[in-house]
Amino acid sequence: KNEVEQSPQNLTAQEGEFITINCSYSVGISALHWLQQHPGGGIVSLFMLSSGKKKHGRLIATINIQEKHSSLHITASHPRDSAVYICAVPNFGNEKLTFGTGTRLTIIP
């Protein structure tokens, strides 16, 4: 079993829909990262959070440390949000990341 599990693996939605991507982890962490990878492109860090909630534009990330669960929400989704969203957790001590398998999001106009 992977230390970091994401769901769903694939998600297709209509433009404007509210999107939720979930991440569960089994190890103790200091913070959790949400990353975005566009087709053929590199990785962009969206959020790093250790508690509560963070918001950036139409993106909202929440984390529940006790339940070892985080969610990434996208409001008023747009086709340009189509990408792979990846959560990653660091190891204590050296902060090397363990990654989830990613959620492939496709927003249809």
Next chain:
Amino acid sequence: EAGVTQFPSHSVIEKGQTVTLRCDPISGHDNLYWYRRVMGKEIKFLLHFVKESKQDESGMPNNRFLAERTGGTYSTLKVQPAELEDSGVYFCASSQLSSYNEQFFGPGTRLTVL
């Protein structure tokens, strides 16, 4: 300020050849990480430098992979000789030297071994 850069962006080589990937971290970032995504799998950690020293190389797949960071600035990852299973996207990330710091990722190098 320039972000993390990687060179080349794409590399296509034949099995048995040698390839060297380069990563230039953000200036002042002492932590440098190499990660790899093989087709269909999640991104995996390869190794971690703190300045010029290898802090953790537990993710390096075998001795065909050699990473260096002379002078604690840019890093190179050499694969010699390359095998088919080495194909994937190699990412580099850097962060400041303290805990809980955000890692900044480079655009990746897509390596194809034929």
